Amino acid sequence: MKVVHVSFTYDEKIKTEEELLEKHYTVTGWAEALQRKGTEVIVINRFFRDSSLQKNGVNYAFVKDNLGPGLKSWQLPLKFFRKIKKLNADIVHLHNLFLSLQTFVLRIMLGRKTAIVVQHHGGVLPGRKKRWLHNLFNNAANGFFFTTSEQGREWFINKKAADKVMPVMEGATFFNFDQRDAFVDLVYHDRAIERARTGISGSPVFLWVGRLDDNKDPLTVLDGFEILFEKHPAARLYMIYNDDRLAGRVKEKIDSAAVLKSRVRLVGEVEHNKIEQFYNSADYFVLGSHYEGSGYALSEGLRCGCVPIVTDIPSFRMMTNEGNLGALWETGGKNSFVEAAIKAISKPLVTEANACIDFFKDRLSFEAIAGISLKHYQKLIKKR
Secondary structure, rough: OOEEEEEOOOOOOOOOHHHHHHHOOHHHHHHHHEEEEEOEEEEEEEOOOOOOEOOOOEEEEEEEEOOOOOOOOOOOOOHHHHHHHHOOOEEEEOOOOOOOOHHHHHHHOOOOOEEEEEEEOOOOOOOOOHHHHHHHHOOOOEEEEOOOOHHHHHHHOOHHHOOOOEEOOOOOOOOOOOOOOOOOOOOOOOOHHHHHHHOOOOOOOOEEOOOOOOOOOHHHHHHHHHHHHHOOOOOOOEEEOOOOOHHHHHHHHHHHHHHHHHOOEEEEEOHHHHHHHHHHHEEEEOOOOOOOOOHHHHHHHHHOEEEEEEOOHHHHHOOOOOOOOOEEEEEOOHHHHHHHHHHHHHOOOHHHHHHHHHHHHHHHHHHHHHHHHHHHHHHHHHOO
């Protein structure tokens, strides 16, 4: 089987091919995992120059055109498409659901042998008119990858298109991209040892990793902790974030409540290659998201054995094994958060943490994603 992964856009600040592979780490990790399973994989990217390279058994092609790093909904990178056609793939995997016209035109250009998969990478659901137009063009694809089937049903108005949705986790991450986490063991780390390194303390320790914005809803989470800390005064919450649009209100909330002020630490931004130590120091992972395409921070937390206390949204339901890991709570509900936290805390911690790690290995790791996607690819090829 020959699989071609296609990325339409790139950051104009990126100056080397290696930087682009790291920027698109999800595609890189996915492709390399497919290659380890015996699949021939080519990753093709639009870029500011023509070039190629091979890395860890995967061939990468970079194609220059005159359309610039971004791609407008009506722009057609025909040189790029011709290059894809020449590859004569069994599967062409497109990483952009919003470039539906491009999907339609590429379908016309490719031979009948080739099946097209289009992957959803999050983003706000378009209005009905735009969604109808995207549905019209995207229907030319043979399959759609969403983190959950439920998300796909929300996206597609046409039942015929919705029936093509195939659930698979959006991607995974690396703590150390250069080494591809080759020396990282997927085991539960002794929290006392890790906390001696990070200086984190508390019993238990809760960790937030996510933007401080309305969607992640840190204020509702803090409202919940104001109640929870009364029941668990030795507990502590550490908050890591790289988007601080609600930082002022968050600080005001913390400063206004003595029970929060002494127990919540705003860590701020942490370099990604150092964040693993924080996950390995925490007992529980918390987030108040109203919507997510998947949830990379949650995935990282599960990988390190952080028991999740997250909102009951489609992607988080899947990523917590339908709520069997940790506990789920209603978006925007501080009392629901407290109930979920108490439920999660009542479970044997190390047993639950190891269950999180095992679930990550089986469903959310690059190896797991590659295995699931291969089954989907094979089904589509049989239908051609």
